[in-house]
Amino acid sequence: MADASGHALYFSRSPIPHVRLPGPPDARASAEAALARGLARKHVGLYAYRREALLRLASLPPSPLEEAEGLEQLRALHHGIRIRVVPVDGEGGVAVDTPRTSSACGRSCPAPRAARAI
Secondary structure: EEEEOOEEEEOOOOOOOOOOOOOOOOOHHHHHHHOOOOOOOOOOOOOOOOHHHHHHHHHHOOOOOHHHOOOOHHHHHHOOOOOEOOOOOOOOOOOOHHHHHHHHHHHHOOOOOOOOOO
């Protein structure tokens, strides 16, 4: 979720926003309605921090929302660090957000190329 300036308002592991539909609550239908209306996006996270911001973020205590969702981005937002959200075209890749998925990605991703001086 982003504001009109393209800064993150919230991140969640659950579909957001919840679109209220007629009838009894239906999480799947709500998520489909949010996607159809262009309100929800799939998260493909690539984060770049300035050194000072990363050191500050690492020194801050976890926020209650971070602990509830298990998303460190919520710590940044809680403490007033803005995160820019940029829409991209195409499908996302594999989710790599737990030790298990990190290991799986490491086995299936190509080895990184050596860095070269510019």
